[in-house]
Amino acid sequence: xxxxxxxxVPKTLGLVIAVFLPLCSHLQGxxxxxxxxxxxxxxxxxxxPQMLNITYAGGPExxxxxxxxxxxxxxxxxDTLISVAGFGIPTTCPESEKKFIKKVYGLKLRGSSSGWKExxxxxxSRRQAHAAIPVGNRLYLWGGFSYFDPYTYRDGYRxxxxxxxxxxxxMPDLPWATGGAGICAIDxxxxxxxxxxxxxxxMYTNADRNGKIPRLxxxxxxxxxxxxxxxxxxxxxxxxxxxxxxxxxxAGGKVYVLGGLSGGDNAAGQYCTVxxxxxxxxxxxxxxxxxxxxxxxxxxxxxxxxxxxxxxLLVGGYQYASILNPDGSVRxxxxxxxxxxxxxGYYADVMVYDTKTRLFGRGDPLPLxxxxxxxxxxGNRFHMFGSETEEAIVEGxxxxxxxxxxxxxxxxxxxxxxxxxxxxxxx
Numbered sequence: 001x002x003x004x005x006x007x008x009v010p011k012t013l014g015l016v017i018a019v020f021l022p023l024c025s026h027l028q029g030x031x032x033x034x035x036x037x038x039x040x041x042x043x044x045x046x047x048x049p050q051m052l053n054i055t056y057a058g059g060p061e062x063x064x065x066x067x068x069x070x071x072x073x074x075x076x077x078x079d080t081l082i083s084v085a086g087f088g089i090p091t092t093c094p095e096s097e098k099k100f101i102k103k104v105y106g107l108k109l110r111g112s113s114s115g116w117k118e119x120x121x122x123x124x125s126r127r128q129a130h131a132a133i134p135v136g137n138r139l140y141l142w143g144g145f146s147y148f149d150p151y152t153y154r155d156g157y158r159x160x161x162x163x164x165x166x167x168x169x170x171m172p173d174l175p176w177a178t179g180g181a182g183i184c185a186i187d188x189x190x191x192x193x194x195x196x197x198x199x200x201x202x203m204y205t206n207a208d209r210n211g212k213i214p215r216l217x218x219x220x221x222x223x224x225x226x227x228x229x230x231x232x233x234x235x236x237x238x239x240x241x242x243x244x245x246x247x248x249x250x251a252g253g254k255v256y257v258l259g260g261l262s263g264g265d266n267a268a269g270q271y272c273t274v275x276x277x278x279x280x281x282x283x284x285x286x287x288x289x290x291x292x293x294x295x296x297x298x299x300x301x302x303x304x305x306x307x308x309x310x311x312x313l314l315v316g317g318y319q320y321a322s323i324l325n326p327d328g329s330v331r332x333x334x335x336x337x338x339x340x341x342x343x344x345g346y347y348a349d350v351m352v353y354d355t356k357t358r359l360f361g362r363g364d365p366l367p368l369x370x371x372x373x374x375x376x377x378x379g380n381r382f383h384m385f386g387s388e389t390e391e392a393i394v395e396g397x398x399x400x401x402x403x404x405x406x407x408x409x410x411x412x413x414x415x416x417x418x419x420x421x422x423x424x425x426x427x
Contacts, residue, residue, distance in 0.1 A: 036426075038295045038335030044349055044362045045338065047294060049422035051352045051361030052311060052411050054382075058395040059406040060115040062105055062385050069386035070402035073141070073374050075134035075304060078161045080106040081376065081383050082119070082139055087128035087146075088402045100126035100146050104159075106166075107406070109378075119166045124155050129245075129372075131183035131192055133303050135225050137161070140171065140190055145179030151198045152177035172231040174221065176213050179203075182248025182302040184255055186282065190223045191235075191255050196244040196263050203271070205242040205263035217242030217263065220255070220280060236285050241326045243274040245372055247300035249312050251355040255280040256290075256312055258353060259298040262324040272324035273298045273333055277353075290353075294360045295335030296323055297347060301375035305382075306355075307411055313363065313377065314351040315384065316370035338365050344390035346371040350409075361419060363411070368392035368399070382409045 036047050062069050062083050072086030083105045102121040122141075130144030130153070142156035156171035174192070180203075181195030194217040197208040205217030213219075218238040224230060243260030250256070260274040275298075277290040297317045305313045319337050322330045340348035346369040352361045366373075366384075373387040384407045392399045399405045 036294060037292065040334060041336050042295075043336050043338045044295055044351055047426055048351070048360055048362045049419040049426065050363065051354060051414055051419050052307065052313075052350075052363035053414060054350060054364040054409045054411055056364075056367050057408050057410075058397065059383075059408050060107065061397075062404045062406055063103075063116050063118070069404045070388050071128040071372055071374070072386050073130050073132040073303075075132055075139050075376055076109070076378055076383075077134050077137045077139050077159070079109050081109055081385075082106050082159065083116075083374070083385055084132060084139075084141060084159075085122045085127055085130065085144070086386060088404075100128060100148075102126050119159075120168055123157055123168050123170070125153060127153055127179075129180040131181045131195070131302065133183045133185045133190055135185050135188055135190060138225075140223075140225070142171070142174050142183075142192065143178045143181055143195065145196075145198045147200065150177065151200060152179045152196075154178075172223075172228060175232055175234065176208060176216070178216065178244075180244035182246045182257060182260075184248050184250040184303060186250045186253060186255070188225045189282075190225060191248070191250075191280075191282075192221045192223075193238070193248045193255070193257055194218060194220075194243050194246060194260065202264040203244065204265045205244055206265045215242055217244055217260075222282075235280070235282075236287065238278055238280070238287055239326065240276045240278050240287075240289070241274045241324050243298075245299045246274070246302065247305060247312060247314050248302040249304070249306045251306045251309050251312060253281075253283070254355075255282070256353070256355065258290075258312060258314060259293055259300055259317070261298045261318075261320060266324055266330070267328055268322060268324070268330040270322065271320055272322045272330060273318075273320045275323055276326055279355075291358060291360065293351075295319075295337055295349070295351070296333035297335075297337045297349065297351070299372045301373055301384075304376045304378070307377050307380075307382075308413065310354060310356050311413075312353045312355065313375070313382065314349070314353065315375045315382075316366060316373045316387070317347050317349065318345075318371045319347070340366060340368050341390070341392065344369055346389055359423075366407070367394055368403075368405075370403075377411075380411045382411065383407075384409065
């Protein structure tokens, strides 16, 4: 049995947003450590050691009102994998929900299961590219965008299960609207990084559409779930390139920001891949530059994408023709991302960043090309659902551009000495 709780923000939470602009920017390691970058025609298989073995199996398809699901988001709470909202061209939804949906589905991961179950709809506007992360047994969600006014969103919600019933509650708004932001959690605190604003003409990351929030796609926010009354606090802005759809995740008590893409509001006037990577230490309020991506790629999932509190998975993605650098200059992209379907778009790479050695490696590639796939790592498995491909066949089933595919990856680590030996061989 499910029900939706009333959605007014509880008086005990209020709508107070605590935004403290940093007085200065603390940065160490301005120059990125040097690593091997791919030449124009090299792939991850040519230059990177295999750090993780990953085997794949299909699971029950996400219902999604039809056979189409793109840039939904969610997480695992109460042993249930949650998929929230998204974009598609569903065939069985009401006309009012064409293209964007508010539908929420849950899949029990252990014990007897009869597939995905419909949960209470997401409150607020239909949307895609929202940021979602579990803390404890509650799923938190903010922002996103759609093709309808106001286009990007600030509102936030929390999904929980009480006495067997699924309940949505409103959370304090973000200080500004953003879509495609990265998100992660460290203990009870939630961090949201970057994202873009949108006005039906293009995506903006250097500032919001009105130019009032400079460096929109490089800003870092924190929300303490133990003290929601305090709202959001603005932390030190990242010195790197402003971006949306980066891989943002937590490991070892730090926030990591890897890859992404820029908005169209730069000197080149085009969307560009972002390759500069950063970590943020909350204890010292410091950003540190990491090695650039070995292959220019981006459009990654965010959130629970770290394995063993060490290895961050960069799943699927896409490469634009140019790279936007932190200083605003543009250069050609490098390396050739791997495609499962050679003549179709998007990529099948699963690159891996080892936060311990600060080295990049790879896992086994996806059995399809997929851009911005929703991904949740849980123990030795990762759960991937929906997003964007140019048709695929997985375990004999045909999937279209916005697949309602649910794919399970089982992760097995490779002995560190073995993959270090691979590095010597590759060199």
